Amino acid sequence: MLEMIDITKTYRIGTVETPVLRGVSFRVERGEFVAIMGASGTGKTTLMNILGCLDVPTSGRYLLDGADVFHNNDDTISSIRNQKIGFVFQQFHLLDRASALDNVLLPLIYADRYPGDANMRGVASLQAVGLGGRVDYRPAQLSGGQQQRVAIARALVTNPALILADEPTGNLDRRSGLEVISILQRLNGEGRTVVLITHDQNLAEHADRILVLRDGRIFEDSKLEFPLNAEQELVALAGGAQ
């Protein structure tokens, strides 16, 4: 589904070259839930930017859903982002004056063709994250967890090949975070490919495969037999509260 082949990224400030990625190669199959882990400074963010087609590697190839991403001009790469990637950011990045629905519809504005059933699709996306009743709410009227769920709905609305979540629970309390992860797990269960970028071991263990990044290389690639189940943790959390 996606493949990175010997990706390197070197930042250059003046004459000083700082290699951040030193040859990263891995594949992610359709329907996988992969966590990419790494402490800060390991090139995690850079890798995530390249995975999201937001930044260009210094060398290497990136195949995403059949497209050789970086053999294209900026406009085409923008289209690839639009069609194939659903972003979930740590800071949500919602437009604060727009309704939940308008936020969700934002990627469709940049689609090659604005779908005639856009509104229905937007509402369906919001329903998929449990916010069918909050269509007209502004971000400020929603809790942090709900805002992140709006962002997930926005990521879903274009029906992308890949959902790319960058520390999606970083700004949330444990309960809201688990809700977000449980949604990602459910979407993965429905066959969607999810890549989760995090520094948090516990969070990463909700994925069924963990890639550990260290010093700009894949240091470890391991499959989890029994990933954590956020749904059950939520039930346990509710039980503990009683």
Add this chain to the structure above:
Amino acid sequence: MRTWRLIRQSMIALGRNKTRSFLVMLGVIVGISALTVVVSMAKGANRKVMQRVNNFGPTAIMLFAGGGKNLPGPDPTVATLTFDDAKAVESQIRGVKSICPQVIRPRVPANYRDRSYEVTVIGAATSWQDAWDWYVSDGEFYDEQDYSNMARVAVIGQTVVRELFQGANPIGETIRIANANFKVKGVLPAKGTSAAGTDMDERVIIPLTTAMRRTFNVSTFTMVRVRVAAVGDVQRVASEIRALIRERHHIRPPDLDDFRVVTPDIIAGLSQMVASTLNRVLLAVTVLSLIVGGIVLMNLMLLSVTERRHEIGLRRALGGKRRDVLLQFLFESVTLTSGGGLLGLVLGVPVALLVGKLTAKTTELSWEPVALALGLSLVVGFVFGLLPARRAAGLHPVEALR
């Protein structure tokens, strides 16, 4: 649908900073309203010039007694323009269709019963109507017999009718001018403002013979009105008249003319000069405030780009192309300035009307200032919005999202 959503989002973005949006528009509002006033004044002035030239007569030349530079008021104290001068003009210059010598006396008291009013008395040949293209609308003009009899008859203008007769029928009534009784034979239709800016309807026309021998006792003319056959002849005939009269009056360089030759061109130039000085000042105000408005717009849009970096990054991440971001910011700039343009019109039109009411300046509203205002405000929005929009579009998505 897509466009509508983008527009709505732009409006939301503009609505977020209402004060700032208003500040941006302010310069444009001032500029465009000034422009509206300027254009309507210019149009009004232009129409006034045309009207003055028409009142003067496009094929007319006036030869005034007395030198000087400015457009002369008739000067009754100068006694240099003689009957022979007029005769020479008529007989020696090719292209002269007709001449009409006149004796003019301004501010002569006229009375009717207990009412009195100061009028301009003009003693003129019977050709006066043709010379002025101005024909009586009521009653009749004095005829050759009145002329040779030096009859005390008069043809009066509308202001005189209003002031002395208060709308009553003056035909056949007797008015008193310079201590003599004159019978009103005819009434002239309203004409308005003369080339010199005076009321043309406060005139009383009497036979030249009566004026010269009986009323004012003079032997020279105040003015000779010359008609030429075609507009194209005016300049040539005017300079030939000047040469002829200089010769007849024995004027040699460096002595100055003791007469003035006035042509429609001079009338037009004089009126335009007055109008254009004012217009140039106002036009400078317009351009300046549009530029100021543009610079304010540019700075506030640049500020907005900085503030909305995350939004720009987000839009890029979600698939927005550079062009999409560029167009969105350009659209916002153009929306602000054209909004300012519209408000400027809303403000400028009543001001233009008010200026027309409160001052003697004529203003004329038409579609041109509207089109010009909207066009200019679009251009300002586009030109000054381009740099911020390009900066927004050039942001790297990763940097913008950080």
